[in-house]
Amino acid sequence: MAAEIQTPAFTALPPAPRHAITIHIPLWSNLVKFMNKEPELIAQFKSMYPRIIPHKDVKELMGKIIEVAKTEGKACLPFSAPESVTECIKFATSAARLEKALSPDELETRIFDIKGLVRLYVIFFPAQKLPVVWPFWQLAGVGISSRLAEDCVKNIEVLREVRESYPEPKIEESKAQSVLRERIAGLMERAPASPSRKAKVSPGDVYLFQTGMSSIYSVHQYLLSAYNAKSVLFGYAFHSTPHVLDGFGPGFKFLGIGSPEELIELETYLKEEAKAGSKIQAVYTEFPSNPNLSTPDLTQLRKLADRYEFVLIVDDTIGSFCNIDVLGAADIVLTSLTKSFSGYADVMAASAILNPSSSRYSELKALFGKLYNNQFYNGDAEALEKNSRDYMARSAVLNNNALKLVEYLQVLAEDPNSSVKKVYYPTTLPSRSSYEACMRQPTADFTPGYGSLFSFEFDTIETTMAFYDTLNLHKGPHLGAHLTLVLPYVTGLYGKELDKVAQYGLDERQIRVAVGLEETDVLLEEFSRALKAADLLKTKN
Structure with a gap:
């Protein structure tokens, strides 16, 4: 068995670099609180996908801009394109926001330059209205990145407000x-x-x-x-x-x-x-x-x-x-x-x-x-x-790890005594031929596979929870990373609308697995151990 994971809850996958986009959510109870957006839990997050929750460097930049702009009591969202501000305002004032919609006079746009680095188009609004405006950042994904925010903060002393007619800083593509x-x-x-x-x-x-x-x-x-x-x-x-x-x-x-x-x-x-x-x-x-x-x-x-x-x-x-x-x-x-x-x-x-x-x-x-x-x-x-640079070499490992786990789980899914009931992967579904029709030709240095992501389903929610809480692997959103990430995707994203998504085959008993680069035998062993906990619960019930 691999060593027990030492990653603290709500932090990024190791080595946890400054711009990490992952979070480790080790327990089912944590996940339910996340699904319910409980502020006490979210306040503990040290890392998260930055389109969902702002990265610490983005938050720091927002605070610096508010200081320079002297707009206490306001929140702001910075963008690097004027059309993003225009669309954000349209989103925030839309009738689709119902009674929460902002009125146009609650929104103000101002322009700032950081010499030689970026022009920022910043929308200001009452701080209490952030929950209405923030979903634009989440959905459209056009907000500034954490690296750009970090570099802006490093050069904040040259941040200055400019008129729209002022020549934009010329930035050459790297x-x-x-x-x-x-x-x-x-x-x-x-x-x-x-x-x-x-x-x-x-x-x-x-x-x-x-x-x-x-x-x-x-x-x-x-x-x-x-x-x-x-x-x-x-x-x-x-x-x-x-x-x-x-x-x-x-x-x-x-x-x-x-x-x-x-x-x-x-x-x-x-x-x-x-x-x-x-x-x-x-x-x-x-x-x-x-x-x-x-x-x-x-x-x-x-x-x-x-x-x-x-x-x-x-x-x-x-x-x-x-x-x-x-x-x-x-x-x-x-x-x-x-x-x-x-x-x-x-x-x-x-x-x-x-x-x-x-x-x-x-x-x-x-x-x-x-x-x-x-x-x-x-x-x-x-x-x-x-x-x-090593995309192809990593992909070969990801393909292999996913396929070996799927083959192992598929055998269990065919066993009536197992708590595993179904496996979702291109190789196990009726649409397999549609996938294989688009597979690339094998070459001497690479054999195409079926990808790094799969899902599988348990017989009950109780066995699903037992597997998740026992599994000695990282848990949270994202896929394609260097380490495996396991997520009860349906519960985490659709836990409040299970009836609505059931018609599309989504179920709270499903676990989504995004394999990483670990040794295949280690992954199989960890899955086997966690599945024993699920099967034991099935036997007791």
């Missing part, structure tokens, strides 16, 4: 940004699933963003500016994605299982929209989905996209560049680079890639050329470039 674009473009063309594409992805087709959600939000905003139409989310997706599609623009249709039956439902919906003289602007889908790992049929989605003229957007974060090639179908590929591409859980980033073989390429290229404003901080680019 070499790391171009290296990342080249690296990603190369990965998109490495050992393609189908070698017959008309054109190859170039570095100029790769657009970098601050966070995974900022890539989704920004692309959604670009399409709204051109088409202002509804979207579809096909299959389940990360928690914030449907909120972005619902909260910005004219709404969306949610087909949350992504099954062949829902493909028929999607086509029926598209026909009805066409009859009414309208059409959707995009279909978003994850490949595979989070957290139930179902894989959509991209071939059929591509046929519908061609017939009904919508943009097909595929988020390949879970499958990952090295394993899957979705360019045979997607017009745009979105990826959270925060995850396995970075691999060390200390930098946020994302990419949007335009498919040069798409019939919509010229149209989308012009749209991105008009609207894309690179807000990815050079300091983050440098950290990401360094982290991603």
Whole structure:
């Protein structure tokens, strides 16, 4: 057995660098308090995903700005793009905020420069209204990064307020940004699933963003500016994605299982929209989905996209560049680079890639050329470039660890005496063929796999809790890190709406596992020990 984990509760995974984005939540009771957003618990957090709870450097910068601006009693959110402030104000004053909506006169925008580093567009509002405004930061993901905040605080003595007409500081992109674009473009063309594409992805087709959600939000905003139409989310997706599609623009249709039956439902919906003289602007889908790992049929989605003229957007974060090639179908590929591409859980980033073989390429290229404003901080680019150098080697370990655990759990799921009832992974689900149709070709140095993420389900909530509390591994949100992270995803994110998500196959008895780089035998041993505790409880009951 591995040594007992020494990571203190509510701190980051070791080595816990300054810009860590993880948290260790060791007990089920902690998780329930987190789901209920209990202030006493959250006050104990020493680390957390910085899009959810502001990083300490971001909080310090906010405080410094309020001091310099002499706005006591106010809170503020700093952005590095003026359009983010505009959208934040629109969000905070929207009728969708109901009685909590701010009035326009409660919001003030001021502009600050830190010479040679950044221009900050800052929105001020009454401090007690922060819970109304903060969700924009969480959903859109366009807030400034912790590294940028740290560097701002270091140079706070040169922070000065400026007029909008004052020339903006000229910031050159670091070499790391171009290296990342080249690296990603190369990965998109490495050992393609189908070698017959008309054109190859170039570095100029790769657009970098601050966070995974900022890539989704920004692309959604670009399409709204051109088409202002509804979207579809096909299959389940990360928690914030449907909120972005619902909260910005004219709404969306949610087909949350992504099954062949829902493909028929999607086509029926598209026909009805066409009859009414309208059409959707995009279909978003994850490949595979989070957290139930179902894989959509991209071939059929591509046929519908061609017939009904919508943009097909595929988020390949879970499958990952090295394993899957979705360019045979997607017009745009979105990826959270925060995850396995970075691999060390200390930098946020994302990419949007335009498919040069798409019939919509010229149209989308012009749209991105008009609207894309690179807000990815050079300091983050440098950290990401360094982290991603061993992406392929790490991915081989992640693929293997996940597959071995899945194979072990699948045997248990077929045993009526086991507390394990079902395993969710591309290899165990009916949609396996859809995943394998997009797998890259094996090469001498890499064999594609099925990714680092899986879920599995227990027979009762009691055995689920027993497993979680006994397991001697790190526990919390995030995936693709250097250490394994285990999370009761449904309970943590949907614990107050279990009836609502049950129709999509989500259940509180499910555990999501994002494997890390530990020795496979160590992971199997730790799982075996925790499962014995669950099985013992099952026997007693």
